[in-house]
Amino acid sequence: MKRSFYLFNPGIMERKDNTLKYTPVKIDDDGTEHPQPPRYIPVEDVAEMYVFGSLRANSALYNFLGQKDIPVHFFDYYENYTGSFMPRDGLLSGRALLAQAKVYQNKKKRTLLAAKFIQGAAWNMVMNLNYYHRRGKDLGSTIDGIKALAKTLSSAADVEEVMGIEGNIRKLYYDAFDVILDDYKMGARTKQPPQNEVNALISFGNMMCYTETLRAIHQTQLNPTISFLHTPGERRYSLCLDISEIFKPIIVDRVIFKVLNKHALGPQHFDRKLNSCLLNQKGKLIYVKAMEDRYNETFRHRSLGRNVSYKHLIKLECYKLLKDILGIEEYKPFKMYW
Known part of the structure; x- marks a missing residue:
């Protein structure tokens, strides 16, 4: 089974016959490099790569990765996504591209789809809050506030109004984090860089x-x-931002609540410097493992009548959106039902 690989240390990646040779590099304070024992990775085992450290590679490697349909995602020092190497699109469709552009240019249709993304996100936020409300956390007023705001989405006149409603919903939702989390406070949402542990996990998970x-x-x-x-x-894959709105509450936020409230992560897993708070390497390993476990977790899908993983669920959502764009079936965002 293919899986994701995360590279946190500086290193050199090369093609070695039909495998990948990764050589970690230890760098002294004076800049001297010390190559470490290499690791060989069978290319058939790789689904994608996430690069958080400095990676040296040549065009031969990327040609090989492209042939094997393996994307590489790059992140900067503050764990912000900076770009990707994506293999050639093998499913290009002129008809789908024209239909997608046509929907974007249709103000009414675009506003409707935008509202549906936030309706799905708001529903999943409420399901998260309900879970903790039933366990003694006082979140009733927050739940009612989000539900009231979500009802106004259907009457939004344009995308800007939808975004305004989304901002108000998310403010209420993030305020509830201080109630849900036992030992941590989120405070204001801060990015680039995050200012505390909760913001660091939100940014990294998103x-x-x-x-x-x-x-x-x-x-x-x-x-x-x-x-x-x-x-x-x-230079922006903005459709990713649209679709991920639905899944951030049920994947990213659920993982954050779990790793903090169950003390899988603690103060020792964060580095505080230069007015920022970031996961250290050990913390990243723990958090990435928790995210991967969540992606691979399965549940019984009502419509399909079989078990699907959260990772596969994201792909199903893309197909649902494509069907709407092509006029085959109306798009309905995924909503948690447990």
Whole structure:
């Protein structure tokens, strides 16, 4: 079974026959490099790679990865997503591209889709809050507030109004984190860099969700640069931001609540410096493992009548959106029902 590989240390990646040779490099304070024993990775085992450290590679490697349909996602020092190497699109469709662009240009249709993304996200936020409300956390007023705001989405006149409603929903939702979490406070949402442990986990988890969504989009005929909720921009896969709104509450946030409340992560797993708070290497390993476990967790899908993983669920969501764009079936966002 293929799996994701995460590279946290500086290193050199090369093609070695039909395997990948990864050589970690230890760098002294004076810049002297000390190559460590190499690791050989069978290419058949790799689904994608996430690079958080400096990686040296040549065009021969990327040609090989492209042939094997293996994307590589890159992150900067502050764990912000900076870009991806994506294999050639094998499912390109002129009809789908034209239909997607046509929907974007249709103000009414675009607003409708944008509202549906946030309706799905708001529903899943409420399901998270209900879970903790039933366990003694006082979240009743927050739940009612989000439900009231979500009802106004259907009457939004344009995407800007949808975004405004989404901002108010998310503020209420993030305020509830201080109630849900036992030993940590989130405070204000801070990014680039995050200022505390909770914000660090949100940023890191969201970036993982974006890249997983990008991978799912590339397995369909959707174009990741044409979005409906977020404004498309140059060098930006904005459709990933749209679709991931639905899944951040049920994947990223659920993992955050679990690793913090069950003390899988603690103060020793974060580095505080330069007015920032970031996961250290040991913390990243724990958090990535928890995210991977969540992606691979399965549940019984009502419509399909079989078990599916959360990772596969993202791909199914892309297909549902594509069917709507092509006029086959109306799009309905995924909503938790347990």
